Amino acid sequence: MNMEGKMRVALTGNPNSGKTTLFNAITGRIEHVGNWAGVTVEKKEGDIKKNLNKTNVEITAVDLPGAYSMSPFTSEESITSGFVKNENPDVIINIVDATNLSRSLFFTTQLLELDIPVVVALNKSDLTKKKKTAIDVSKLSKSLGCPVVETVSTKGNNNGLEKLISKVVEVKDKAQTAPFDSKGVNMSDKNSVEAYDKKRYDFVKGIVSKVEAREVSSNTQTKQDAADRVLAHKWLGIPIFAVIMWAVFSISQTHLGPLLADTLVGWIDLFYGWVEGLLGEGTSPVLSSILLDGIIGGVGAVVGFLPLIMVLFFLLALLEDCGYMARVAVVMDRFFKRVGLSGKSIIPMVIGTGCAIPGVMATRTIKNERQRRTTAMLTPFMPCGAKLPVIALFAGAFFNDSAWVGTTMYFVGIAIIILGALVVVRITGEKHARSFFIMELPEYKFPSVKRATISMFSRAKAFIIKAGTIILLCNAAVQIMQTFNWQFQVVAEGAENTSILASIASPFAVLLIPLGFGVWQLAAAAITGFIAKENVVGTLAVVYGITNFIDTEELALVSDGANVASIMGLTSVAALAYLMFNLFTPPCFAAIGAMNSEMEDKKWLWGGIAFQFGMGYAVAFITYQVGTLLTTGAFGAGFLPGLIVVAAMIAYVVYLIKKGNEKAERKLALSV
Known part of the structure; x- marks a missing residue:
């Protein structure tokens, strides 16, 4: 009562x-x-x-x-x-x-x-x-x-x-x-x-x-019908979607986004200088390094990309509000059916472009249990808002046209999702299961600038809160671990590889040599990325001592006028492999928690995480080794050990698929 x-x-x-x-x-x-x-x-x-x-x-x-x-x-x-x-x-x-x-x-x-x-x-x-x-x-x-x-x-x-x-x-x-x-x-x-x-x-x-x-005019084709004949066409729909996504990234990361970022970067630089002045010359170098380089430098490197992300969110909100994104689900439905999913699986994946957590949670609307769990496992492959600073950094630092890089990452994500769904449906032995997709298409309308703006600021608020909490604490911890060795002595200049951070990250760096980035600094950034993907940018700023944040004309972190590409010492092929590794390995811990909640099965959860690790490793390995072969005429370092690892993963998947086929045949025999 x-x-x-x-x-x-x-x-x-x-x-x-x-x-x-x-x-x-x-x-x-x-x-x-x-x-x-x-x-x-x-x-x-x-x-x-x-x-x-x-x-x-x-x-x-x-x-x-x-x-x-x-x-x-x-x-x-x-x-x-x-x-x-x-x-x-x-x-x-x-x-x-x-x-x-x-x-x-x-x-x-x-x-x-x-x-x-x-x-x-x-x-x-x-x-x-x-x-x-x-x-x-x-x-x-x-x-x-x-x-x-x-x-x-x-x-x-x-x-x-x-x-x-x-x-x-x-x-x-x-x-x-x-x-x-x-x-x-x-x-x-x-x-x-x-x-x-x-x-x-x-x-x-x-x-x-x-x-x-x-008043009914059943014999008249409306403007809505005419638009759907083109935008939702089974063949034209995909290239149109590609062009639209390219335009979105071009506006947000090449033109308008960097223009707006100039102002924010200027404010961050002023704040950095103001704090540096307050500390004075008598301040402990260790404290100064942790505060300036670890906290302000690391967090500022991430926040510097906020205008680019806000423009992207604004444009996606307009596409969603006008009714176009629903057509994307219809276009993708026939492809998803062939791999054991339905068009309804695209809904969590589109939501996941904002954040993987609500995207994974949205899978609960899928009635079929196997489809729901598969979608929850595959949704994090779509680049989310947390991954956009990583895309923006590497696209600007290593490639002249950043727009195509971001667009490509989305379509690589979709390709991995389709491949992953195909593998899962065969492992589970349900490749003959039918799925149905019923969806009411909203009418096209002029999108609301007000609602898109509210949505943009709402996501920006969440981004800033994360930057001021998780990322701040993580970057402070990274700076402390880089400053001290295990005897809690300050690491001498030039001996950074003796630090706590280097000793933790170095074993992982060995595993990454076949991918083209087997150094402890890049390994450390990838590890902190599992806490929050934005940490990849912040950690790179900390471990490489980058203090001047970003050059928004080139979307690159800079230090003393040097380009981040030369600081990191990566080839463009290795940089692309590193980008894909961070995008297509498991998401942040919070998203993994959402996967656990929606899957309701530990076997599916750990299998999904293993699949994400394997897929990210394999994609990065293929990108680096094939790219290096095409650009230099020879494979890169660690080719043979990496090939053995990837071949072993593929062989295990083939073994699981064989067992799934046997399971499917037994089911078919019992049904007959």
């Missing part, structure tokens, strides 16, 4: 009804808004804004995942169904898409049977005129037996939100009648349920025919 003066309201609705946008509008929260089912995979809570709530009642809104029915088919529908049935909210706000009334009201009629007051928010009501549709709101309210309020959650004035909240308070504790009641149906009888659902559909059609007047 809720305390007097407090209310809890559940926001429910179909995917793409504008539910999360409305939640953001009435609470002031910033939740992710997407154009596909399953974006909100957990309930989110927030208090209604005071300018909308004119009462003394404190109202908490709960944003539930999108659902089409109270009979859950997917895990997100289970969250919605379970909350509404078991948590007893005071009122349900059912967000209904005014442009697609017939689809939305099936769910509405189910909600009206729960003996909980319902208020219908007829959302996107501003779009009905564009679609030449008129809805009689008063008649709809009478037909449903609940208040219906027209809302526009994307606009600030005359949007109906204040009236909506007023109706919510008004109906609290009032009895709710159900215009269509299925309480007498035997839910265990499939035929009975299907028959009653058909009657419900007919009932909804009857309501729609009475309250909606729509």
Whole structure:
């Protein structure tokens, strides 16, 4: 029982009804808004804004995942169904898409049977005129037996939100009648349920025919259809996606991003000089080194790339908001089906381009257990926001055109995902399993600059918090370990290989010789990258003593005017191999924790981590050795030992696939 003066309201609705946008509008929260089912995979809570709530009642809104029915088919529908049935909210706000009334009201009629007051928010009501549709709101309210309020959650004035909240308070504790009641149906009888659902559909059609007047032009191809014929074409869709991603990286990392980064880098330089002046000449060199080079230098090297990342996030948010990213999922569906996944697997992977953690968590919307675990294992191969500073650094330092490097990393990630899925489906012996992908495509629309800006700053905030906590502590620890040896004596200049850090990283460096970067400094940066991938840049700044952060014209860390490429002593081929090693080995520890939660199986978890390590090592080895052969006419150092390691990994995978084929044949024999 809720305390007097407090209310809890559940926001429910179909995917793409504008539910999360409305939640953001009435609470002031910033939740992710997407154009596909399953974006909100957990309930989110927030208090209604005071300018909308004119009462003394404190109202908490709960944003539930999108659902089409109270009979859950997917895990997100289970969250919605379970909350509404078991948590007893005071009122349900059912967000209904005014442009697609017939689809939305099936769910509405189910909600009206729960003996909980319902208020219908007829959302996107501003779009009905564009679609030449008129809805009689008063008649709809009478037909449903609940208040219906027209809302526009994307606009600030005359949007109906204040009236909506007023109706919510008004109906609290009032009895709710159900215009269509299925309480007498035997839910265990499939035929009975299907028959009653058909009657419900007919009932909804009857309501729609009475309250909606729509001008239909079925023989006319709309602009939306014409756009889909090109953007979602089975062959043209892929090259178009490649060009769009290239343009995104070109703008963010070659043109606009570096221009904005100049200002930030100047501020960091001023702060560095100010702190250096405060310390003075009498300060301990060790303390000065830890503070200036370890903390400010390391963190500043990462933060210096923030403008590039913000521009990238802004552009991706625009693509998502306009409806294009949903088409990417459709284009990729036929490829994913052939490797044992479905188009729905692309959704976590697209979300994972922002951060691997929510991307992995989004796999819970996949019903098939093997597909869910496989997607959770493969999603981190998509370059996330934490990996962008690494891409930007190496693209600018070693290659003239940074845009193609970033774009290539995304498509290499997709190629690895497809190869990985192909391997997993054969190891598990489920290569004949069928998968289905049903997805409602949103309409194309002009993206909201406001929402893209909010999304950009939200991700930038998370990036800065990580830089000020995890990365700061990690870089301080790296600087301390580089400053002292195991006797806690300060390491003499020129004897850095006797430091604690060098002694820890050197054994790992030996394993990396066949990949072209077998030095302890690069090994140390790769190791700290497992804490947070941004640490790769910060650690490189610390171990190489780089203090002037980045040259934003070349996207490179510099020291005393020298290019980072010469400081690190890598060839462009070795640099590309090092970049791929850091991108395609296991993600940060937090993402691994998310994998553990979603896989719910230790065998799958450790198998996934081993696969990620093996894939990253193999890709880096092939890149370095083949690239070196093509550029110099001979293989690189450590070719034979590396070949043995990679061959052993491939042989083990082949062995597992053979066992999987035997398993599949036994299943097929039993089914016959």
